[in-house]
Amino acid sequence: MRGGILLANTLQTKYGKITISKDVIAAVAGSAAVECYGLVGMASQKLQDGIFELLGREAIKKGIQVNIIEDKVSIDVYIVVGYGTKINEVAHNVMERVYYNVQKFTGIPLDRVNIIVQGVKVVD
DSSP states (O other), X not given: OBTTBOOTTEEEOSSOEEEOOHHHHHHHHHHHHTTSTTEXXXXXXXOBTTBOOBOOGGGGGGGEEEEEETTEEEEEEEEXXXXXXXXXXXXXXXXXXXXXXXXXXXXXXXXXEEEEEEEEEOOO
């Protein structure tokens, strides 16, 4: 709470205030994203020399950036898709699943979910 204003990741109930950290929001978003067909994995947020880093299952939160500006929450999801899949379909499915799951499990209304495709990988 800043200056009497509730932040976007804070819910007020009749019993008190619930604040959900950015890490928890990122964990929920990452778990939702990796369930989607066509997604090879989460990518690191920094692309160096055109090379992406594919993150392991234990580091999925690192592929998520949660932004809280005033009363709006937005999420950036950095992904790697499988070669041969429709990139826009995979991205759209990830976007919808992340949006739905974060709102369902945290109760926090999202302003937007941005999908950043960092690369395409040939899957064995």
